[in-house]
Amino acid sequence: MHRTIFGITAAIAAAGTVALVAPAPAEACGGFFCNRQPIDQSGENIIYAAGDDGTMETHVQILYQGTAESFAWILPVPSVPELGVGTDVFFQQIRQATQPQFRTNSETTGECRTTPECPRDDDGWWGREDYDTAGPMASADAGAAPPSGEVEVLLEESVGPYDAVVLSSTDAMALFDWLTDNSYDIPEASVPLLMEYIENGNYFLALKLQQNRGTGEIQPVVLRYTELKPCLPIKLTSIATVPDMPITAYILGSRRARPNNYLATEPDLDDSSFWLRGASYADAVSRAVDDAGGQAFVTDFAGATPTMRIALADVEDLRETSDPGAFLMGLQERGFNGDSQLLGLLLRYIPPPTDAESNQFYNCIVNSWCDTYDAHLAGLSFDPGAFVDALNEAIVEPRQHAEDLTRLHPQLTRLFTTMSAEDMTLDPLFDLDEAVPEVSNIHEATRLTECAAEYFSFHAPVKFILPSGAEEVLQEGIAYMGSDDQYCEDREGGMYGPYVEDSTARATATRRGIVLGGGGGCNVSGSAGGLGLGLFLGLGILVGSRRRRR
Template sequence: MLLRSTKAVFTACTLVAATAFAFAPRTAEACGGCFAPPDPPTVVSGHRMVMSVSQTQTVLWDQIQYAGDPEEFAWVLPVKPGARIEAGTSAFFEVLEAQSAVRIAPAIVDCGGGSSSGCSASFAASDEFGDGSAAPGENGGDPVEVLHQGTVGPYETVTLSTEEPGALNDWLESHGYNVDDSSQPIIDQYVAEGFDFIALRLQPGQGVKQMTPVRVVMEGGSVTLPLRMVGIGTGAQTPIVLYVIGEGRYTTQNFPEALIAGNLLSWDFATSESNYVELRDQALTEDDGRSWITAYAAQNFFNTSVFDANFNSTTLIQFYLNQALANGELSSSCALGLGYFSGTVENPCPPGEPWDSPACGSVEPGALDSRQLGCVGAEDIAVALDGLNVENVWVTRLEANLPRAALSDDLTLEAAAEQVPVNNILTAQIAINPEEACGNGVIPRTIDVSNVPGNRVAALMTTALASIAAALLLRRARARLARR
């Protein structure tokens, strides 16, 4: 079921980069307060988010990419009481990216002996967005209470609570976090609204160039994402890519949605490039830069069939597990027994308990055990689908490039008026230098496919191209692992 907007603010992790990166087609930077020591400098090069919403829980995955070697890099996440933080996998983001990234098909031209789309250069990606604390009970009269501390992946984590304005910033500064003074009014707003905070920083000796993803799990469904903290430490623009997983297609409620001028989409056969990036950037500048676009939306996403690294057909969920193994995020291979998944997913284990815990029970009759959707260490898809009917689940990819002035409002989502798919395979309508496709001095004729129902040309290629991209992704991951 689609969740309607509520007044309750989504208890998401929020993150702000210490430096902004240009809105090139890469992974996006999202919402929140991220702090890093000034020396050595930290350069943020990308950030991705996934938001899963059901009637029983809301989950946010967060991943930031950065360059440089900071001695300490940390960020703060406003969360509702009871939220827990867990380790995620890069494979989850990679699978979503491989399936949803926009790809451009060249304009179809008639060379006199049949149509052509540029042979080896017929399809190309559109250059998309990417690629010393007190223990609980030992606080005494401290206005900040330490609720929990531990480790998640390469991070040490601490969950904090306070009711006193300014106290959280003081605590962070006294414990070695380089906190931007401009963050205090915004953090105090979240304090007044009843939020707790999870603070993360890299453990000593950790020098990774790409932070591993984390996921924050909260009880109850909410469709509001706090963007107010994005303005802390960012540049003039904040690029965002947000994947929304839920029973229906979502769109923005309090931000305008823009459309890319598909009739102006061109393909240059001389350079094998399209103008999609320029058209997208132009659309995102509408309404003072507050506009979002829906780059992709599809139902029953997780039952998609793809090709593995050997170009054998497999399920998307099995591909995710293979990718996690190739990344080194799983220690051993994991094969699922089901080829097609249906029913509402249910986790029989108590919150926070691992799947192999003796505390786990059994699911209700007719429900799908979440443990059938993953393996210990690669549970992201299972967590995302908890409480959702697999066949009714949509994945929607939203993109924005928000100016700082737009970051004074939280993002609220709602059900899209039209529950129809958005194809990520687009066919150019304008051919530039089409003679390059034909050769031998033949003067080509561009074939208009704009009126073909559902653009069958693109539709027929969608599954094949996404599957090939997935297979190539897995091969690259295996090659990287072999070089370690």
């Protein structure tokens, strides 16, 4: 029985990319249902390329753990699509280009007291040093419907590593029986949801790996058809999902995009922990979506499509390169890396000895100094022309097409949400709308160090200014009025300095002539003369530097 990936991607009604992410345990199949046991779906990533002429293209990424024989995948589609294969690199680059980032800008007002140079001891020089005050940074027409109760195969072809069929039926139970009879292992609980999509006019794409293909050759599936709005079908996902499952939709088009039948919301980022302590952005989105009733999206990014270098150099000149090592070196020079997709092709066209570890084998033969496998290579029937054809189909052409899409569509929107099963009752639709404002994925805050003559830089007051204008005090100032000699004495004794506990440093500062909080008099040493006014100004900052919001 084939383990079947079956869910959200099953009814995408627009151009997009969907990533199906399986849990890590060894027994996980990467799909939603394995041997009648539900496998949780941990995330979805979708890229829609929406043309102004109503054409859509959907790239579906499949991350799978399991045997090649067990792989099977089902996807409801709005019409009979034109099929192709895509590239995982598209997903990687579009995610990196739009991922929310939290950046901290460091600023300083005034001038702090210069740190004295202290006499050398056994551990080196005390005193002047490069002390980091910047703090942490997080930086086709399907024709008539089949007769009632029957299943019709509308399309059957080979696509990349897959054997694909597109099915039509008016009876969900008949469709269920057909899939089960053809080794697609799906739960009977899916029948009512299948019927909903059938009643909505959907068809079903079903994929299996070809017999001579390994799981390393699994790659995104591309579907092209006519559709007016990007649609993200999630009802089927409710059968096997996790609470607050992350869903990211990337929409390429001539205009920016917004949710149509879901609310638009914003997470509360008015908290320095996103910049300073790596607080979870997804958790903040979950809270915002829950507050909006469970069906809402956050706009992570909306703006000009970033430049993405996805395409690789041409490989046609390698057709006559009969030496496997030279062929691999030629791929390396063209920017190919040893990912699982390339490895899957290598295993077919340049198989290693049965007792050799594949990565070690390929790393060896690409280096001219390694002759360990010369005898094995001499016995291989290497066909460089066939390998070039396979590389073009699986890697070169999909990567060129993905880069072309980013150039064809000037605007990109990234919409993000998290959803639990009880909220998956409505398939989200998206609109392209020129009124959608630009949204940056860069969130910048400021760490402000307020220097004055009575503060060394490491003990100056520091506050954190959030994008909203709200302020948080990160460090109360500790003014030090002792002389340079007294500073060196206190530092050598571990009583004052950048790495001394605040309580100890404050006690030492008090002993050197300061009454913290503005009370009492000051016994300022000679070398600190003329700093009295600065002292009281500093104490005013110390006392008044409390958290406030604008």
